[in-house]
Amino acid sequence: MEYVIEMCHITKEFPGIIANDDITLQLKKGEIHALLGENGAGKSTLMSVLFGMYQPEKGIIKMNGQEVSIKDPNDANRLGIGMVHQHFKLVHNFTVLENIILGAEDTKNGLLTMDAARKKVNALSQKYHLNVDCDAITSEITVGMQQRVEILKMLYRDNDVLIFDEPTAVLTPQEINELMGIMKNLSAEGKSILFITHKLNEIKAVADRCSVLRKGKYIGTIDVKTTSKEEMSEMMVGRKVNFNVKKEKAKPTDVILDVKHLRVGKKDHKDVVNDISFQVKKGEIVCIAGIDGNGQSELVYALSGLMPVKDGTIMLDGQDITKASIFKRNMVGLGHIPEDRHRHGLILDYPLSYNIALKSYFKERFNHHGFLDYAKITEYSDQLIEKFDVRSGQGSQTITRSMSGGNQQKAIIAREIDNDPQLLIAVQPTRGLDVGAIEFIHTELIKERDEGRAILLISLELDEVMNLADRILVIYEGEIVAELDPQQTTIQELGLYMAGSKKEDIK
Amino acid sequence: MKKILKSEGFSSFISSCIAIVIGLVFGLIIILLTNPSQALDGFLNLIVGPLKLGMTGIGRVLFYAVPIIMTGLSVGFAFKTGLFNIGTPGQFIVGAFAAVYIGVYWTFLPSGLHWIVALIGAFIVGGLWAVVPGLMKAYLNVNEVISSIMMNYIGMYLVNYLVKETVFDSLRSQSLPVASSAVIPKLGLDKIFTGSTLNAGIFIAIIMVILIYVILNKTKFGYEMKACGFNAEAAKYAGINEKKNIVLAMVIAGALAGLGGGLVYLAGSGKFISIVEVLAPEGFNGIPVALLGLSNPIGIFFSGIFISYLTVGGNLMQQFGFIPEIVDIIVSAIIYCSALSLMIKIWLGQRKSKNIKKIETKEGDE
Numbered sequence: 001m002e003y004v005i006e007m008c009h010i011t012k013e014f015p016g017i018i019a020n021d022d023i024t025l026q027l028k029k030g031e032i033h034a035l036l037g038e039n040g041a042g043k044s045t046l047m048s049v050l051f052g053m054y055q056p057e058k059g060i061i062k063m064n065g066q067e068v069s070i071k072d073p074n075d076a077n078r079l080g081i082g083m084v085h086q087h088f089k090l091v092h093n094f095t096v097l098e099n100i101i102l103g104a105e106d107t108k109n110g111l112l113t114m115d116a117a118r119k120k121v122n123a124l125s126q127k128y129h130l131n132v133d134c135d136a137i138t139s140e141i142t143v144g145m146q147q148r149v150e151i152l153k154m155l156y157r158d159n160d161v162l163i164f165d166e167p168t169a170v171l172t173p174q175e176i177n178e179l180m181g182i183m184k185n186l187s188a189e190g191k192s193i194l195f196i197t198h199k200l201n202e203i204k205a206v207a208d209r210c211s212v213l214r215k216g217k218y219i220g221t222i223d224v225k226t227t228s229k230e231e232m233s234e235m236m237v238g239r240k241v242n243f244n245v246k247k248e249k250a251k252p253t254d255v256i257l258d259v260k261h262l263r264v265g266k267k268d269h270k271d272v273v274n275d276i277s278f279q280v281k282k283g284e285i286v287c288i289a290g291i292d293g294n295g296q297s298e299l300v301y302a303l304s305g306l307m308p309v310k311d312g313t314i315m316l317d318g319q320d321i322t323k324a325s326i327f328k329r330n331m332v333g334l335g336h337i338p339e340d341r342h343r344h345g346l347i348l349d350y351p352l353s354y355n356i357a358l359k360s361y362f363k364e365r366f367n368h369h370g371f372l373d374y375a376k377i378t379e380y381s382d383q384l385i386e387k388f389d390v391r392s393g394q395g396s397q398t399i400t401r402s403m404s405g406g407n408q409q410k411a412i413i414a415r416e417i418d419n420d421p422q423l424l425i426a427v428q429p430t431r432g433l434d435v436g437a438i439e440f441i442h443t444e445l446i447k448e449r450d451e452g453r454a455i456l457l458i459s460l461e462l463d464e465v466m467n468l469a470d471r472i473l474v475i476y477e478g479e480i481v482a483e484l485d486p487q488q489t490t491i492q493e494l495g496l497y498m499a500g501s502k503k504e505d506i507k
Numbered sequence: 508m509k510k511i512l513k514s515e516g517f518s519s520f521i522s523s524c525i526a527i528v529i530g531l532v533f534g535l536i537i538i539l540l541t542n543p544s545q546a547l548d549g550f551l552n553l554i555v556g557p558l559k560l561g562m563t564g565i566g567r568v569l570f571y572a573v574p575i576i577m578t579g580l581s582v583g584f585a586f587k588t589g590l591f592n593i594g595t596p597g598q599f600i601v602g603a604f605a606a607v608y609i610g611v612y613w614t615f616l617p618s619g620l621h622w623i624v625a626l627i628g629a630f631i632v633g634g635l636w637a638v639v640p641g642l643m644k645a646y647l648n649v650n651e652v653i654s655s656i657m658m659n660y661i662g663m664y665l666v667n668y669l670v671k672e673t674v675f676d677s678l679r680s681q682s683l684p685v686a687s688s689a690v691i692p693k694l695g696l697d698k699i700f701t702g703s704t705l706n707a708g709i710f711i712a713i714i715m716v717i718l719i720y721v722i723l724n725k726t727k728f729g730y731e732m733k734a735c736g737f738n739a740e741a742a743k744y745a746g747i748n749e750k751k752n753i754v755l756a757m758v759i760a761g762a763l764a765g766l767g768g769g770l771v772y773l774a775g776s777g778k779f780i781s782i783v784e785v786l787a788p789e790g791f792n793g794i795p796v797a798l799l800g801l802s803n804p805i806g807i808f809f810s811g812i813f814i815s816y817l818t819v820g821g822n823l824m825q826q827f828g829f830i831p832e833i834v835d836i837i838v839s840a841i842i843y844c845s846a847l848s849l850m851i852k853i854w855l856g857q858r859k860s861k862n863i864k865k866i867e868t869k870e871g872d873e
Contacts, residue, residue, distance in 0.1 A: 306744065327746035336744070344744040349737045354730070358745045362727055370726050 002064065004029045004192045005050070005081075005161055010059035012045055016393040019045040020056070023218040025211055027161065032183060032193045034203040034224070036236050037213035038434040039406025040391045043196045044086075046213070047163050050194075051083045052076040082154030083163040086405070088146050092139040096132050096149050097121060100156050117156070124155045128185050144175035151182065162186065163194045168202055169405075169432045172292045172460060180206050198236070198434035200229040212236050237436035245442040248450070250470040252281035256423050256454040257303075262312035264295075264302045271310065272298040274478035280423060280454045285445065287457040287469035291498050295478035296458050297339055300427055303456075304336045305329050306344070317422050330359060335421030337412055337429045339458075345412045346400050353381035353396035356415050388414035389440070405432045410441075417444055424448060427458045442468060462491050476500045519801050522852035526799070527813065530844030534837045538829075545827040553837070556823035557816055566700025568816045570774070573708045574599070576811035577767025578793025580719055581760040583802040587723055588756040589736030594640055594655025595764040596790025597662030602633035602765025603772045603780060603787075604666045610685025610773055611674045618688035625689050626711070626769045633765010634758040636662060641757030645750040651757065659786055667782050681779040682772075690775035704776035711770060713808070715763065720804040732756055764790060795842045801852070817841060 005027040012020040019042045027033050037043045048054045050061065052070040060067050063079055070076050076083075090099050101117045118134055125132050130148045138146060147167060154162050164183070168176045183206050187193055195207060203210055203224060210227075212219040212235040219235050234240055257280040265271035273295045280286045290296055301307035303314060305326040314322045316332050324332070338344035346355050357366060357377045366373050366380075381396040390410045392398035400408060409432055416424060426445065430438040445468060449455055459465050465472060466486050474482040474497040482497045497503070534553070538546045557564035578595040585592035606629040609621075616624055640658055643649035674683045691706040723729040734742040735752045743749045767789060772778060796814055800806030821834040829837075 304744070325746070325748070326743065327748070330746045338744060343738075343740050345741065347734050347738045347741050350734070354734075358734075358741075361730055367727050370728060372725065372727050372730055374725075 002029065003027060003062070004064060005194075006062040006065075007046070007050060008060050008062065010046060010049055010056045010061075012042075012049055012054055012056045014393055018216050020049070021216045021218075022059075023213065023216075025218075026221075027192050027194060028209075029192050030187055030190050031208040032187050032195055032206050034207035034210040035194060035196045035213065036198060036200075036203060036210050036232060038198065038215075038236060038436055039410075039432070040215075040404040041213040041236075041434075042216040043213055044165055044404070047083065047165055047194065047196060050076070051081060051163060077157055077159070080158065080160040081163065082157060082159030082161070084147065084150040084154065084165060084167055086165045086167075086169060088150055090138050090146055090149060092137075094138055095134065096136050096138060096141070096145075096152075097134040099138055099149055100134075100152050102153075104157055121152060121156060124152060128155070128182060128189070130182065142175075144171055144178065147171070147175075147179065148182070151186075160190070161192050161194070163196070165196045166198075166405075166432070167195070168197065168199060173462075174291075176202070200232055200435065203232065204229060214238055233435045236434065239436075244467060245439060245446060247446045247468075250284040250449065252284040252470070253452070254282050255279050256282050256317055257456065258313075258315040259303070260313045260315075262299070262302060262314065263310040264298045264307060265310055270478075272478050273302060275312075276475075276478070276480055277312075278473055278480060280456050282422075282452045282454050283449055284470045285449050285455040285457055285468050286471045286473060287459060287465050288473050288475050289459065289462070289465045289469075289494060289498060290475035292460055294475050296427075296475055298478075299475070300336070300339065300425055300458060303425060304334060304338075333420075333422030335416040335419055335424040337416050337424070337426040339427040341405075341408055341412055346408055348399075348401035350400060351396065352385070352390070352392055352398045352400050352403070352411060353378045355400050355411060356381040356384050356396075359415060359419050384414040384418055385411075389437075390414060406434060406437060409433060410437060413441060413444070417448060421453065423454045423456060425456045425458070428460060429457070430461075430464060438464075462494060465494070466491060474498055476503075518855055519803065519806060519852060522855055523799060523801070523806065523810065525851050525855075526844060526847045527841075529847065530841035533844045534841040537833075537837050537840055541833050542827075542829060545829070549824045549827040549829055552823045552827065553817065553820040555820075557819045560702075560823075562700045563702035564819065566696070566703025566705040567819050568812060569700070569709050570703055570705045570776070570815075571818055572811045572815035573712045574767040574771045574789040575792045575796050575814060576712045576808055577715065577770065578764050578790050579796030579800060579807040579811050580715060580793075580804060581763040581767070582793040583797035583800060583804065583807050584719055584723070584763065585756060585760040586797060586802040587736055588732040588752065589739065590644070590753065590756055590760070591652050592637070592640075592655060592757065592760040592764075593652050593791075593794070594637060594658050594662075594761065595767075595793045596786035596788075597655070597659035598633040598636045598761040598764035599768040599787045599790040600666045600780070601636045601662045601768070602629035602762075603768030604669055604682075605629045605632035605765070606689075606769035607674055607682050607685055607772050607780060608669075610689030611683050614686045614688065616688070621686065621688040622691050622773055625685070625773055626691075626766060629769025630762045630766040633768065634762030636765065637757040637761025638754065641754035641761075644757070645753040659790070663784070663786055666780065667784075670780050670782060676779070679779070681781040684779070685773060685775075687775075689773055691770070691773050704774055706774055708770040708774060711766070712811075715766070716804045716808045719763075723804065764793065767793075799842070814838075814842060 003026045007025040010020050010023045023046055035043045045054065049056050052072045052075050061070060068079060091102065097114060097118060100121055106113045106116055121134055130152060132145055132148050132152060167179060171179060183193055197203060207224045209221055210224050210232065211221040214236060260277050262273055262276045263271045264273035276299065288296055298307060302309050309322050313320060316334060319332055321329050321332060342348060357380065361367065361372060366377050378396045385395060388410050391407050392403045413429060430441050445455055457468060469486050472484040472486055473480050474484065476498065481503045484494065535550050538550050542549065557568050578599060581595050582592050606625045609625040609628045613621065613624065636658060640651045640654035643654045644651040670682050676683045691708050693706045696705040731747045731752055734747060735749045739749045771789065772780060796807055796811045799810035817838045821838045824834050825831060
């Protein structure tokens with residue numbers, strides 16, 4: 001069997017870390033080949049080597065048996081290799097069509113000619129059921145559609161090898177299903193796909209074969225049909241992983257968070273959060289479940305002080321914080337693992353240690369009369385890095401921007417949990433994490449609960465909701481439509497409430 | 508030693524040096540084009556002229572460096588906090604006016620105190636001048652570039668008006684000389700650097716450089732400021748009052764520029780505020796100083812001296828028949844090229860990581 005792409009004995013080093021250590025990867029024509037590994041295992045680095053963004057120290061790349069040299073993404077493009085990055089590379093104020101042709105424009109006498117391009121894009125869009133509107137402005141379309149634009153960009157350039165770098169991390173469950181369908185279509189048409197992920201369900205759903213990396217090393221390639229999820233996760237993490245974290249029954253005590261008739265929204269607009277009331281007690285995990293965009297984000301922004309409240313009250317630990325400053329809320333005991341780690345959670349250009357101390361730098365142990373004790377901060381950050389297994393090139397000194405997404409997330413979680421909040425709001429805390437890290441985070445959250453903390457979890461992943469929650473509140477169009485006990489409900493029933501087709505009278 | 512060579516600061520320093528060399532070569536080309544017969548003499552004078560003058564030359568260089576170090580600090584500090592303070596000319600001139608006003612009229616102050624109070628006045632008024640852009644940025648999200656440019660013109664015309672109304676020397680159409688007690692003491696510097704008007708101002712500039720360095724790198728306040736500069740949203744999330752920080756950063760930046768104005772016009776060097784419709788050049792010169800110094804206070808100190816050195820050297824070129832305009836073009840071109848230092852730093856960084864790899868693979872092969 002001929003391989004389309006062979007990456008032979010690739011070694012790639014960064015200061016302080018060997019990202020890829022003698023890795024060999026072979027891609028057959030027309031297959032969907034998953035690349036599985038923990039956060040920071042070297043998956044993205046390997047794909048960046050293939051796409052010409054990094055030059056490996058050792059190793060060669062062969063295409064259809066011939067050795068090729070890929071010095072930059074243009075070389076990759078010429079060889080028919082395309083890539084959809086985890087964070088899309090689109091010009092926001094361009095139309096979809098303009099984005100697709102960008103870099104491969106047809107011109108006549110120096111003027112753009114779009115007609116041929118439009119025809120080709122429409123044909124491709126129909127062939128693969130991509131359903132994009134050529135004239136829509138990119139910033140106004142959904143994330144799922146932006147991703148389809150990225151796919152069209154590759155198809156428009158007649159790429160035959162398609163790399164997807166964690167494509168599902170940013171999608172809603174529905175969009176993930178659509179994407180899986182598209183990927184199957186593509187491989188049926190003879191495209192070869194490399195699919196970076198750490199979600200075993202997705203691999204099971206679409207991939208033919210799967211190569212596993214662990215800490216920069218190649219572990220093996222397996223046939224997906226004949227391998228169980230447990231086996232794959234063991235290969236990836238290097239030990240057995242529990243998908244269902246054990247937990248005792250919750251023993252809720254005093255009310256910590258009391259939200260009454262909360263409304264959030266712009267003046268003269270429909271309220272995004274519409275008259276929500278609920279309580280969270282010490283020692284329980286309350287989960288807000290819902291499809292993305294039903295007011296969860298705004299609810300969290302209102303609770304954490306990032307967005308003003310229109311009406312209603314928020315009581316935290318007996319204090320009215322409805323109008324309190326963010327600093328005051330943090331002091332009363334609010335921890336917040338934010339939804340968008342780059343926008344809110346981290347200062348990417350700060351070293352890791354500064355980010356670890358982002359909510360405690362002003363405390364007495366680091367702050368002497370306005371002067372910060374950076375030695376102490378580094379010491380503290382070293383401890384947390386160790387405890388939470390945050391991996392980075394240069395430890396506390398690493399500039400946070402250079403770390404992998406999963407490790408950035410772990411740093412935030414370490415900071416928020418260690419800050420010992422009364423109430424921890426965790427918004428999709430395991431987004432972008434591998435199963436080993438998910439297991440760890442879930443265990444930590446349950447431990448926090450058992451120590452008497454209150455946890456408000458916002459998650460789009462139904463497995464996570466069913467696994468962790470002691471109580472589930474379903475949010476639909478800004479209202480809480482049901483309160484469910486995870487012991488007595490099924491994923492199907494939960495799904496119906498989330499989709500708005502079932503409603504409970506809870507008032 | 509190895510640690511120093513590998514440090515961030517060292518690579519910044521090297522890249523600035525390379526940029527300066529490129530700038531000088533470029534300057535030489537312009538000189539050759541404009542006046543080939545005198546080119547080498549002229550160029551030599553630009554490069555070593557101030558040194559050939561001995562202590563006088565060094566004194567002059569330091570003297571001219573003081574105001575641009577101050578405005579450079581102003582721009583650089585604002586940069587670090589994510590703001591572009593282009594309002595330095597306005598802040599500079601209102602600070603200067605405050606100093607001159609106090610210098611002329613507050614003669615009731617004891618002589619040891621008079622000049623200090625005048626400088627503090629310049630510091631405060633410069634800071635106040637930046638309050639408006641700061642508030643507009645923080646609470647109305649008005650771009651600080653626009654508002655501070657407008658404040659430059661308001662400042663310039665207001666000072667012209669106020670000088671005419673209060674401290675006007677109608678004979679020379681400029682501000683009155685300040686009382687001798689308001690002149691910054693020379694501390695014997697004029698004895699060491701004979702023939703220059705160097706005074707204690709240079710020490711004040713050095714103190715400010717150290718102060719800003721400490722604030723940015725050692726204090727809680729600096730930590731918060733830089734956090735706002737890098738990612739205001741995340742700073743807000745962390746509980747930092749980002750609006751307060753924006754206003755404060757602008758005020759401090761303005762105060763530094765204002766102090767620069769005070770230091771110039773209290774030097775007793777025969778410089779007075781004249782009624783002209785020109786924005787103070789010392790203000791805008793702070794921008795290249797800050798860029799060349801990569802916004803690092805220590806870097807700003809040296810880049811300020813460098814640019815001042817070129818200015819002094821450029822003046823000496825006039826002896827060789829170079830007209831002032833050409834001299835200005837040459838000096839500007841050199842500064843222009845020097846601003847490439849950031850690009851060179853990135854380029855150096857890439858080369859360095861490549862070299863490290865090469866060495867490592869070689870070792871691996873053996």
